[in-house]
Amino acid sequence: MPDKPQRLEFPVIENFSPEVLIEVYGILKKTIKVVATVDTGSTGFLQIPLATGIKANLRLIGTRYYTMADGRKVKKIECMGQIRFAGQELFGIISLSETSDDCLLGMQFLEALGMDFTVSPKNNKAIFQSLSIEEPPTEEPPTEKKE
Amino acid sequence: MANGDTTNGEVIEFILSGEKLLSENANNLDLVAKAGDNLYRKNRDFIREKVKDNWFVIIEPISGTFLACSSQLKLFEYAQEKFPERLFHSIGLLKNNSLQYAR
Numbered sequence: 001m002p003d004k005p006q007r008l009e010f011p012v013i014e015n016f017s018p019e020v021l022i023e024v025y026g027i028l029k030k031t032i033k034v035v036a037t038v039d040t041g042s043t044g045f046l047q048i049p050l051a052t053g054i055k056a057n058l059r060l061i062g063t064r065y066y067t068m069a070d071g072r073k074v075k076k077i078e079c080m081g082q083i084r085f086a087g088q089e090l091f092g093i094i095s096l097s098e099t100s101d102d103c104l105l106g107m108q109f110l111e112a113l114g115m116d117f118t119v120s121p122k123n124n125k126a127i128f129q130s131l132s133i134e135e136p137p138t139e140e141p142p143t144e145k146k147e
Numbered sequence: 148m149a150n151g152d153t154t155n156g157e158v159i160e161f162i163l164s165g166e167k168l169l170s171e172n173a174n175n176l177d178l179v180a181k182a183g184d185n186l187y188r189k190n191r192d193f194i195r196e197k198v199k200d201n202w203f204v205i206i207e208p209i210s211g212t213f214l215a216c217s218s219q220l221k222l223f224e225y226a227q228e229k230f231p232e233r234l235f236h237s238i239g240l241l242k243n244n245s246l247q248y249a250r
Contacts, residue, residue, distance in 0.1 A: 043240065061234065075176070077176060080223060
């Protein structure tokens with residue numbers, strides 16, 4: 001496992017979706033590579049299509065209702081699994097969609113990753129950066145004018 | 148509360164009132180979700196009194212057992228040890244769920 005990088009940049013594809021390549025695996029460590037969109041409007045960890053979850057041998061744990069952007073409540077199957085990304089292995093609850101082919105990384109993923117995430121449409125970049133504690137700027141004492 | 152607080156990652160549990168899932172339907176995902184959601188709705192005020200917003204919550208719908216913990220990993224490890232082979236209905240982070248129901 002490589003060291004955690006300080007900064008990672010990905011191009012933002014044409015429809016303004018920041019997409020990254022991740023590896024998903026379950027208890028049998030059978031790894032599946034998927035391209036996932038970082039979706040800060042999603043409160044979850046990762047959503048993948050049902051078939052992808054089955055291929056990765058994720059461990060079924062139950063169900064959960066999710067509220068969609070249009071207000072609908074949709075039941076999804078949930079599994080335990082891990083994501084390998086940016087030199088880290090992150091545990092989380094992965095939801096399986098029976099109706100969508102999208103792979104979505106949500107806010108729980110970003111929290112677990114512990115890196116800042118920035119999208120720069122101007123530069124066509126999505127940027128993950130290690131959190132750094134910046135010292136607040138100190139106010140310079142006013143200098144006295146000497147005549 | 149049965150098992151202390153979650154400030155150090157412990158799991159709390161208690162039995163919810165309401166209609167439970169029949170054990171013969173233990174593997175029916177639709178019924179697991181419906182029973183779990185109904186138990187949560189019926190006990191929502193009680194749950195929000197007992198559990199902090201940033202805890203993860205799941206319900207085992209056959210026994211009506213409510214489980215909550217600040218660590219999602221610890222929560223599911225505990226749940227699967229206590230109820231092996233059972234399916235759970237997840238509420239997720241309580242604060243997110245409260246927001247969803249408030250819409």
